[in-house]
Amino acid sequence: MTDLDLYERVRQKDKEALEILYDRYERILYAFVLQLTKDRDLAEEAMQEVFIKLWRGGGVYDETKGKFRSWLFTMSRHVAIDLIRKRKPDLQLDESYAETIPSESPSVEKEAEWQEERAQIETAMATLPAEQQQVVRLMYFQGLSQQKIADTCGIPLGTVKGRVRLALRQLKKHLSHELIGKEVEQ
Amino acid sequence: MNGCDQLIDYFNQHLSEEERVKFEQHLASCKDCQEELKQLEALVGGVAFLSTPAEPPRGMKARVLDRVFEEDDDEPMTAVESTKPAPPATPFKQKTERNVPVWGMVALAAALLFSLIGNGYLLSTQSDSPGITLTETIPLDGESEGTAYLAEQDGTTQLIVQTNGLASLDANEVYQVWLLKDNAPIPTGAFVTDDKGNGTVIYTLDSSETDVDWDTVAVTKEPNRGNETPQGEIVLIASL
Numbered sequence: 001m002t003d004l005d006l007y008e009r010v011r012q013k014d015k016e017a018l019e020i021l022y023d024r025y026e027r028i029l030y031a032f033v034l035q036l037t038k039d040r041d042l043a044e045e046a047m048q049e050v051f052i053k054l055w056r057g058g059g060v061y062d063e064t065k066g067k068f069r070s071w072l073f074t075m076s077r078h079v080a081i082d083l084i085r086k087r088k089p090d091l092q093l094d095e096s097y098a099e100t101i102p103s104e105s106p107s108v109e110k111e112a113e114w115q116e117e118r119a120q121i122e123t124a125m126a127t128l129p130a131e132q133q134q135v136v137r138l139m140y141f142q143g144l145s146q147q148k149i150a151d152t153c154g155i156p157l158g159t160v161k162g163r164v165r166l167a168l169r170q171l172k173k174h175l176s177h178e179l180i181g182k183e184v185e186q
Numbered sequence: 187m188n189g190c191d192q193l194i195d196y197f198n199q200h201l202s203e204e205e206r207v208k209f210e211q212h213l214a215s216c217k218d219c220q221e222e223l224k225q226l227e228a229l230v231g232g233v234a235f236l237s238t239p240a241e242p243p244r245g246m247k248a249r250v251l252d253r254v255f256e257e258d259d260d261e262p263m264t265a266v267e268s269t270k271p272a273p274p275a276t277p278f279k280q281k282t283e284r285n286v287p288v289w290g291m292v293a294l295a296a297a298l299l300f301s302l303i304g305n306g307y308l309l310s311t312q313s314d315s316p317g318i319t320l321t322e323t324i325p326l327d328g329e330s331e332g333t334a335y336l337a338e339q340d341g342t343t344q345l346i347v348q349t350n351g352l353a354s355l356d357a358n359e360v361y362q363v364w365l366l367k368d369n370a371p372i373p374t375g376a377f378v379t380d381d382k383g384n385g386t387v388i389y390t391l392d393s394s395e396t397d398v399d400w401d402t403v404a405v406t407k408e409p410n411r412g413n414e415t416p417q418g419e420i421v422l423i424a425s426l
Contacts, residue, residue, distance in 0.1 A: 015255060022247060030246070031237040044243060048250050055254045057351070059382055060330070064356035066224070070231030071354070074381050077230055081199050117235040125236065139226075140233045145200040146191070161194060168225055171232060180232045 003068040007061060010054055018055055028114050029076055035141055036080040042087060046080045053079070070180060081143050117179055124174035132167035139164055193219050196380075197226050207386045214360065214377045214387070224357070227381060324403065328422035329353065330383055334363075334403045343391045345374050347405060352383035352421060358410045361421070363387055365395070366402040376411055400426050 001020065009017030029050065034043040053059045053075065061071045125133055131153060138144045138152055150157045172180065192209045195201050201209055213219050319338045326332035330351035337344045347363050355361070355378055364371040375389035405422040 018254065019251060022251060026242055026247060027239070028234065028237070030242045031240040032234045034240045035237040040243060043240075044246055044249070047246065048253055051250050051254045059351060060353035062353050064359070065354040066228055067231050070228045071381070073230040073234040074227045077234075078199065078381060085199070114235060117232075121232045121235045124232070136233060137236075139194070139198070140230065141236075143198040145198065146194040149194070158191075161191070164194065164226075165222070168229055171229060172225075175229075175232045179235075180228045 003072075004063065007054075007068060011057065018051065021054070022051060025072065029072070032073060033076055033080045036077065036143070037084055037088075039088070042083055043080075045087075046076065046083050049079045049083070050076045067180060077140075077143075120175060120179055121171075124171045127174060128167055128170055132163060132170065135160070135163045136167050136171070190216060190219050193222055193226075197223065206384075210377065210380065210384075210386055211388070220357070220378065324424045324426065326403070326405065326422035326424045328405070328420065330422065332405065332422040334424060343396045345389045345391060345403070347375070347377075347385075347387050347403070347422075349377075349379065349385045349405070349422065350383055352379050352385060353407070354381065354383070355379060355407070359418075360408050360411045361385055361387075362406050362408045362411075362413065362416065362418070363389065364404045364406065364416060365391075365398075365400040366404060367398055367400050371404070371416055373414060376408070402426060 003021070003024070006017045006021045006024075010021065026047075030043060030047055033046040033050075034040065037043050037046060050072075059075050061068060065071050125136070128136070134153060135149060138149045144152065146160050147157060149160045153160070153163070155163065189209075189212050192201060192205065192212075196206065196209050196213075213223070320335055321338055321343075322336040324334040324336075326334055326347075326349075330349055330353075332347065332349040332352070335344075335346040335348075337346060345363070345365065349361070352361060360376040360378055362376045363374045365374050366372075372395065374391070375387035377385040377387040379385040402423065402425055404416075404420050404424075406416045406420050407418040409417060
């Protein structure tokens, strides 16, 4: 059953479909919003918010938007950033992105999930020069303003967008349709 | 910074409400920004997998799903309809027989005499546009949250439409606002939405338009920009 099938069923108020979607995305979505919020309570709150939105139809997906998964992650990212701004306005998103997350050793078996996707994006990232990798992380995981990205990277404000664009173009070459959707494949 | 320079700050939610509204107006007409935003969003589907693996808290699934379904019981959804396109021949026929809130059938011209109604829009615009006076607030009925406002500024009438939760758009699609009298529409501004379905459009009526007793305001999803008559389905509507 595809994500889209499930989403359509969710729109028809099919609880089972929402549960299947939840099971499918729980781990990766939780990891993603935790990466953004760096707070387990806030991450769970974000999960809550995301699935309420899915169920109640706040934020509507349709196929023309591209990949369901990209839409889901984008929506979740917005939810997480909103929550951080509301609940922890003092939290600087520009803290070191990975090290601050409390680690629990994930079970090996479960981590087989999404292995292919992880490998793909990691391989793609590895092809980027260090400064482009940095800009991708600052953009997506730390949600910095353009000014802060410029300051952190030590580049002029006007250069940030160009660097982001270069990085995205390079990443796209290495990511499958399956991962990011057809719409970015030019 | 302005225009295209604000795309990253828009994407990362760093713009003030006022800046966001302005940027969305820019976005509505800037193909480059639309394309870049789409790319930024699409790549979220890839970079998310760079997240450090984390074990979900015990019992989270039950907590989340219980709350989701409980919300639903507490607060029934405002009818989400199927998104079948309306028959092209009768684009302004309503899709269902639901009651559209009728706001006293107040004509636009008469509405301008109404006293000031305070709200978020007014507060946010008052600081930099001291001459603006909000004359009417009209909740829109349909597939998402939306509000139309009538405002007066320097002797001109403005129609402002703000939405939240509209369905996302395809590359060339836009949401188009219309004013109607006796089922005859005129286009009054188009907009695109962010990924939450938030969108805003501000349209200034010219003097001949101000004199018409408009009876309806509607938003349609159009396959492209610049249509003089609606081709898409109605997503939001209210009587004036």
